[in-house]
Amino acid sequence: MRKRLQNITSAINTLAALAALLILWQIVCVMGIVPGFMLPSPVQVARAFAGDFPLLMSHLRVTLTEAFAGLFCGVAFGFVMAVLMDRFDRLYKAFYPLVVLTQTVPAVAVAPLLVLWFGYEMMPKIILIVITTFFPVTVGVLTGLRSADRDTMNLLRSMGAGSFQIFRYVKLPGAMGQFFSSLRISAAYSVVGAVISEWLGGFNGLGVYMTRVKQAFAFDKMFAVIFLISVISLLLMKLVDFIQKKCMPWEDAHES
Amino acid sequence: MSELIVENVSKSYDGRKIIKNISLTLHEGELVSILGVSGGGKTTLFNVISGLTEPDEGRVFLDGEDITGKPGRISYMLQKDLLLPYRTVEDNVALPLLLRGEKKKAAREQVRPYFEEFGLEGTQKQYPAQLSGGMRQRAALMRTYMFSQNVALLDEPFSALDTITKSSMHGWYLNIMEKIRMSTLFITHDIDEAILLSDRICLLTGRPGEITEEIVIREPKPRRKDFNLTEEFLNYKREILAALDR
Numbered sequence: 001m002r003k004r005l006q007n008i009t010s011a012i013n014t015l016a017a018l019a020a021l022l023i024l025w026q027i028v029c030v031m032g033i034v035p036g037f038m039l040p041s042p043v044q045v046a047r048a049f050a051g052d053f054p055l056l057m058s059h060l061r062v063t064l065t066e067a068f069a070g071l072f073c074g075v076a077f078g079f080v081m082a083v084l085m086d087r088f089d090r091l092y093k094a095f096y097p098l099v100v101l102t103q104t105v106p107a108v109a110v111a112p113l114l115v116l117w118f119g120y121e122m123m124p125k126i127i128l129i130v131i132t133t134f135f136p137v138t139v140g141v142l143t144g145l146r147s148a149d150r151d152t153m154n155l156l157r158s159m160g161a162g163s164f165q166i167f168r169y170v171k172l173p174g175a176m177g178q179f180f181s182s183l184r185i186s187a188a189y190s191v192v193g194a195v196i197s198e199w200l201g202g203f204n205g206l207g208v209y210m211t212r213v214k215q216a217f218a219f220d221k222m223f224a225v226i227f228l229i230s231v232i233s234l235l236l237m238k239l240v241d242f243i244q245k246k247c248m249p250w251e252d253a254h255e256s
Numbered sequence: 257m258s259e260l261i262v263e264n265v266s267k268s269y270d271g272r273k274i275i276k277n278i279s280l281t282l283h284e285g286e287l288v289s290i291l292g293v294s295g296g297g298k299t300t301l302f303n304v305i306s307g308l309t310e311p312d313e314g315r316v317f318l319d320g321e322d323i324t325g326k327p328g329r330i331s332y333m334l335q336k337d338l339l340l341p342y343r344t345v346e347d348n349v350a351l352p353l354l355l356r357g358e359k360k361k362a363a364r365e366q367v368r369p370y371f372e373e374f375g376l377e378g379t380q381k382q383y384p385a386q387l388s389g390g391m392r393q394r395a396a397l398m399r400t401y402m403f404s405q406n407v408a409l410l411d412e413p414f415s416a417l418d419t420i421t422k423s424s425m426h427g428w429y430l431n432i433m434e435k436i437r438m439s440t441l442f443i444t445h446d447i448d449e450a451i452l453l454s455d456r457i458c459l460l461t462g463r464p465g466e467i468t469e470e471i472v473i474r475e476p477k478p479r480r481k482d483f484n485l486t487e488e489f490l491n492y493k494r495e496i497l498a499a500l501d502r
Contacts, residue, residue: 152338158306159403160328161355169351173342250342253383 040220045227048220055209056228062204063194064232066122070129071190075183077130078137085138086145086171103135107196115201125197125205132193133186140182144175177251180244187236195229258284258319258406258439260305260330265314266464267300273464274300278314280458280467282407285437289444289454290467291496297465298443302409305441306330318407332409333400335416337392339384345395346371346380352403367402373435374398375428390421394428401438411443426452427481434478451492452484459499469499 022042028034029041040048049056081099085092107128114124148171156166198207206225213221245251260282267275275297282288292298303309305316307327315324323329331352339348346364347354353363371377374394384392393413400408414422414429430453433440444450450457451473459469473492475483483489 149338151334151336152340154308155332155334155338156351156355158308158327158331159352159355165355169340169355173340176342248342250383250385253385 037217038219040223044220045223048218049224049227052221052224056206056225059204059206059209060228060232063191063198063206066125066194066197066205067129067190067236069122070126070193071133071186073126074130074133074190075137075186078134078182078186079141079179081134081138082141082145082175083167085142087167092142099135099138102131107132107193108200111197111200114197120201120203125194125202128197129190129193132189136182136185136189137179140178141175144178145171148174176248180240180248184237184240187240188233191229191233191236260407260439260441261317262301262305263315263317265301265304265311265316267297267304267309267311268464269300275304275460276464276466278460278465278467280441282439282441284439286455287433287440287442287453289442289450289457290460291444291447291450291457292460292465294445296460296463298460299411301460301465302332302411302441302443305409306332329404330407330409331400331403332411333393333396333413335412337384337389337396339392339395339399341384344381344383345376345387348384349395349399349402351399367398370398370401374401374432388421389417390425393417393425397429397432401436405436405438407439407441409441409443412445413442414449415444415446422449429453430477430479447493447496448484451489451496452479457496459496461500468502471495471499 026041026043029036029039029044036044081095085095110131111124111128114127118124118127148166152170153166156170161169194205195207195210198205199211202208206229210222210225213225262278262280265275265278266273278301280288280290290298290301300309304311304314304324307316307323307325307329310325315322317323318329339345340351343351346367347360349370350360350363350367353366354360358366368380371380374397376391376394376398379387379391379395384395387395397408397410397413400410414425417425426449442450442453454473455477457471457473458467459471460466461468471492475488480486
């Protein structure tokens with residue numbers, strides 16, 4: 001009860017700060033401190049958003065499809081990698097440095113290559129998203145699996161548990177918290193990754209829309225699409241939170 | 257019938273001998289304490305008996321069967337409850353049955369009648385984090401019991417509890433042992449606790465640890481509530497202190 005109250009008050013504070021910022025921004029624009037063609041006012045952005053709403057939604061559908069497909073494959077891949085590296089120390093020693101290496105290559109640099117190899121359709125975009133999203137999951141889940149309590153594992157062994165049972169009853173559930181933290185990051189990466197890959201080549205999607213309005217110097221539409229992207233990322237992260245709450249009910253359990 | 261026999265067990269780590277020539281017998285329904293200072297090799301002995309580590313010398317027998325180095329026959333309970341935080345109490349105590357391959361529903365069905373006996377009624381659907389330290393130890397003991405009704409190893413199970421909780425847990429423990437009659441090997445460094453609960457006390461002393469003395473507590477069970485305030489109790493305590501001094 002008290003926690004809920006705290007949540008509400010903190011939400012009120014955030015909303016108030018946001019509203020103040022928007023009002024300040026509107027004032028700056030109305031008073032002409034920054035020229036209108038460079039910085040559109042919040043009202044203009046809202047108008048642009050409403051005007052292009054159907055178009056934005058159709059692009060959004062493409063971007064989200066890419067993001068979800070990429071996220072799903074990336075998370076699955078990252079998870080399997082983590083489990084294998086935890087199980088086989090050899091694999092860990094061989095592949096972990098390589099996994100880290102993949103993250104030192106900037107996504108923007110790889111995207112044009114992927115376009116050249118796989119064309120302008122979905123494939124190169126999904127691959128790019130997989131590259132950016134698998135990493136947090138691999139690292140998070142691996143850390144979770146490796147931090148399993150030794151005494152607990154020994155106790156289960158004394159009860160005759162095999163290594164798969166120890167994985168199932170101790171390691172895997174123990175890594176859930178880490179998994180969801182990583183998933184939250186990966187979910188945000190997936191949208192950004194999709195947009196970046198669309199910048200560099202494609203026919204549909206919010207990234208393509210972005211390049212088009214940029215070429216037309218339509219700043220209000222630029223802001224509208226940026227706003228949309230961040231809202232979508234935020235919603236995705238909230239969705240992960242929600243799923244986590246459902247999957248880990250013990251997190252809320254405390255001595256009464 | 258279940259009888260645990262430990263025969264001449266020795267174990268070294270990194271060239272240093274931890275325990276030497278330990279022999280003891282645990283008869284059916286008996287509670288034998290191993291009393292000694294912390295770090296005196298008690299836990300090493302437990303790991304050998306539970307089969308988690310192979311001894312350098314000696315064997316362990318359960319009901320005549322050689323179980324040396326074979327985990328999965330005797331389970332134990334530690335000072336830390338080691339309940340899985342993401343499973344309800346019910347699913348925690350049912351864990352040994354699940355590990356044996358039973359279905360979840362059948363396992364829950366089987367543990368249900370014991371909740372009342374162990375004083376855990378009403379906690380079935382709660383998570384361990386919702387229980388007090390004493391209740392968590394009850395659940396841990398119940399899980400050990402669900403694993404094996406015959407023999408259990410308890411390694412300082414109550415030593416993390418505050419004195420008041422500990423004393424009430426002793427009462428609870430003596431009471432439940434009257435009902436379930438589980439043969440128990442009990443590690444402790446608490447002399448009072450050892451006298452209060454045990455049928456026999458083995459003193460584990462020296463480095464490497466050896467069993468130097470065995471004291472039989474003749475006070476019949478169930479024990480009087482104020483046994484620890486009697487002259488007999490103090491005599492046992494004197495005897496033990498003298499033996500530890502030697």
